[in-house]
Amino acid sequence: MPRPRPFAQVDVFSAVPYRGNPVAVVLDAQGLETEAMQRFAAWTNLSETTFVLPPRDPGADYRLRIFTPGGELPFAGHPTLGSAHAWLGAGGTPRTAGTVVQECGAGLVPVRVDTADADGAEGAEGAEGVALSFRAPDLVRSGPLEEELVQRLAGAAGLRREDVLDHQWVDNGPGWAALRLASAQAVLDAEVDARALGGVPLGLVGAHPRGAPQQVEVRAFVPDLGVPEDPVTGSLNAGLAQWLTGTGVLPPDYTAAQGARVGRAGVVRVRTLEGRVWVGGRSTTCVGGEVHL
Known part of the structure; x- marks a missing residue:
């Protein structure tokens, strides 16, 4: 039977709400079958919809499954940032202060709570208005195209x-x-x-x-x-x-x-820290409440 589950829709990569890329986030996906997740992702008709689950890896704060309207992805960037934003906004507390660790199909992805947004302005305290950035996963394929x-x-x-x-x-x-x-x-x-x-x-x-x-x-x-x-x-x-x-x-x-x-008017900030690329920007919760799934 469907039940109410906490839900947020977050606009990512823009300091101006509704000018970035939205992601739908189901914050409690325990018990949902893959088919139900895919059906809901097709219904939202956003580029991605995510589902937050308890982590399997002891080093992660949560596990994330990421769906487009047509299939599941092992990793995607704006859903990673939007889901971390929603999780923090719902009261999530990372094991390591200042860094959320997401478990997904690409492994563990650290997400930093940044002190400056994509335009260099100081971020606000708390989940709303904080700029986030994820560490770029290693490429699984590189080199010139045929x-x-x-x-x-x-x-x-x-x-x-x-x-x-x-x-x-x-x-x-x-x-x-x-x-x-x-x-x-x-x-x-x-x-x-x-x-x-x-x-x-x-x-x-x-x-x-x-x-x-x-x-x-x-x-x-x-x-x-x-x-x-x-x-x-x-x-x-x-x-x-x-x-x-x-x-x-x-x-x-x-x-x-x-x-x-x-x-849209997306702005993506790239920084290189200790030899690793980090990708981030501003995000805003635009819709909050619950969804029946």
């Missing part, structure tokens, strides 16, 4: 092959393939036919002019999981950061913009 795939993805994005400056697998779970274009405007102008991607999750990245508020523009497409264009994408930004900071294309610390083509 040339045939580069040509196919470029064509699906309405690009010529010569429009692609560089390319790379930046897969930390969802399967990301990335194309680097000459400019942020080229990224924004791309007209992507999601059906032509052939099931490959695609990320586009290009540099903004010097002096712009953000250093790069990012877009993300995951059509096979029911997400034609994701508004703001933590996992993709994590993979891009590992690639582009590692090759010196971008500095160790920078910010990325994402979501303009779908009416």
Whole structure:
């Protein structure tokens, strides 16, 4: 029988509510079958819906299952931050002060409670208004894309092959393939036919002019999981950061913009601490209450 369960809907990667990427969070998912989780995720019709469970690993504060409308993911960035935000807001206390440890299909993912938001402003005390960042998981696939795939993805994005400056697998779970274009405007102008991607999750990245508020523009497409264009994408930004900071294309610390083509204003902050990439931003609880599942 369905029962009331605590629920929150959190807007992630924006200091302005309703301009980032929302995630639905069921804060007590004990007893729910996978089929019920998937059905609810399809019903919310958000890019991701998450379910908080007791941890299996003694080093974790909770276990998280992450669903798109079309399937389950081992890891995703904005659901990680939004779920940590909701868990803290519901009174969760991490084992280690200042760091929440999430257990998911990609293993243990630390989430820092930051002292500054994506624009450098001081964060507020408590769960609301605190900027969070997750440590980028190790890539499960890296290296250049196959040339045939580069040509196919470029064509699906309405690009010529010569429009692609560089390319790379930046897969930390969802399967990301990335194309680097000459400019942020080229990224924004791309007209992507999601059906032509052939099931490959695609990320586009290009540099903004010097002096712009953000250093790069990012877009993300995951059509096979029911997400034609994701508004703001933590996992993709994590993979891009590992690639582009590692090759010196971008500095160790920078910010990325994402979501303009779908009416959002996401800001993702990347920082490198002790040799590891951390990806974060601001989040806000926009809906709270309970759901009957």
